[in-house]
Amino acid sequence: MPTRYVALALGIALIAGIVALGMNEPNTNLLATDSSLFGTIEIDGSSTVFPITQAVAEEFRKVHPNVQVPVGVSGTGGGFKRFVVGETHISNASRSIKPIEIAAAAENGVEFIEIAIGFDGLSIITNPVNDFLECLTTDELRAIWEPGSEVNRWSDVRDGLPDSEFRLYGPDTDSGTFDYFTESIIHLEDASRSDYSASADDNVLIRGVSGDKDALGYFGYAFYSSSPDKLKLIAIDSGSGCIYPSPKTINDGTYSPLSRPMFIYVNTAALEREEVVVFLNFYLDNATTLVEEVGYVSLPETMYDDGRVLVASSAGSSN
């Protein structure tokens, strides 16, 4: 039956096409690639650090196409939950690891090293149509966000602001940004009002704030700088005048208290694998460029050197 043969031929051609497409690894890099490294480096954690590690993973694939580097977004806390039981090899973090997480890692026999990779200025933002709010003091921020806060209208924040209700957007409790904010502004660990729109995904928060004219939210600086036309940055006054977060104020520490370092944590056992060591050195070699490209502030080169030394010594000691 001819139609049956035609259908068969089409089917075979389709499958052959898919297989051919599958074999044909796209290679956008003209530099020499190194196909000799194999393996999987499982990464999860902070959504604040994600853009940097994503960029590193994307560039790394162009050089080492056979190393699989999946990068997840579970929040700093969610990432550590997987890291301390040995499920992931590297954890992105927008705060230091907590004692309770260190204890959990020890219990599971997970040893790790901490590598600083950049600075972030945790940014307070509103919708761009907001023309009455330019600056908030840390006390005002605390009054808005502290647990049980009754501040629900702009006029409650400060006399002279419009008498209309605002809506709050912020990271969820798994997020390192949440932990850092509550600690540095409310001065209590993980204490925040809970009646706000919470998401682990900063892009969801950006969409929320950019679509709500009475919005107030906070997240990492790179998420502001990736869509500055949809958001308005609010300056922070911690006693020495209103300061906007910018690469300069984050770097010299004047954007205080919301400037913070970002880290990656590496399972020491994974450092026995060559591809992990190569990946970390690639990370540190390209950190200055990529951290700034995605909108954060890079560290002084000496701190990346410290990271390289730490990787080398930890890899050496575990061998």
Next chain:
Amino acid sequence: MEREQPPLGSARVTSAIAASVTRPRFSASTLSTWRRWRDRFFFVLFFASVAIGILGLAALVIDVMTDGLGALDFSFLNSYPSRHAGESGIRAALFGTIWITVGTAAFAIPIGVGTAIFLEEFAPDHWAVRLVQLNISNLAGVPSIIYGILGLALFVQAFALDRSVLAGSLTMTLLVLPIVIIVSQEAIKAVPEEFRDAAFALGANRWQVVKTVVLPQAIPGIMSGIILALSRAVGEAAPMLMISSLVFLTFIPSSPNDRFTVLPVQIFNWVSLPQPGFQAVASAGIIILLAVLLSLNSIAIWIRNRYQTRY
């Protein structure tokens, strides 16, 4: 049929018969304006229901096409996702979807068709069998996110399969199994009882009847049902979000133990990105997903029309 004119009965009977005989002949002209108006009203109502569906689909397709066609080219198909919208591609998700679909088919077809054959051909009429049947029908209506949570707890964590192609395929298998079973049962039921009786009369045992008479007749129906069930699996985002989670992948799975992502999850990810370029990329992804779904559905329709037999 010939109706005999009664000679002369009661006037009532005669007129009733006359009415029943003559009504079709000039019914149109005797329609009251009220009834005609009502006829038109329902025509417009039902036409509008059709139009809403078609217009909705057309609006979606046009909107997606205008946004996405510009981003759609071979390098889009053949590139991995990127932090730059212009370099982003759907390769990882496309191959993830192929892996998941093939994996789901490998589990769901034998288990689903086997269950259907057992329930239709072998199972006795027993309360336990009726309970199983009732449960299968109910499972078909369970929201897909529930299967995602189940798959996460069972396959990813309890069976320690991690967030692998295998865990994803098994989860999708649970999701489509009720559909595969019910569709296969319908196809098996449609095979006339006389065929079975004839085979039994020739001395065939039950398995021989199933193998040589029932299955060959039922397979086209089963096949088109399976393809429709798989196309549901291809379009599902919720359970795959639970299993694969939002993850940035720059590789395609090379074994069932590898991490994966699928088309709907990748599209969901792109749609959530606020940078403008990604909206076009997301639309291009939707075009690919629509193309995959439409071709699967056309194959199902083709099989049904090609091999359908009427008794």
